[in-house]
Amino acid sequence: MPSLMLAIPAGLIFFLFVARLRHDPRRFSNAVLLGLALVLLTVALLAELAGGSAPTLLVAPA
Numbered sequence: 001m002p003s004l005m006l007a008i009p010a011g012l013i014f015f016l017f018v019a020r021l022r023h024d025p026r027r028f029s030n031a032v033l034l035g036l037a038l039v040l041l042t043v044a045l046l047a048e049l050a051g052g053s054a055p056t057l058l059v060a061p062a
Helices: 004-023 028-051 054-059
Strands: none
Touching: 004 028
16 A cells, blocks of 8 residues: 555656656656656565565665
8 A cells, every 4th residue: 555655646747747847848858757666666666566665675675
């Protein structure tokens, strides 16, 4: 469940990325937003697969 706290902001960042991409597809900040969203989603997914929470996965990977 705590991983959901990372997945929700990642989803919002991704939608912001899509909105900005439609406005101006060549901006560097679009790539930064997409990268940030993908990192947050990856951490959330790994935490769920490991059976722990995202903060635990980030602080002390076992």
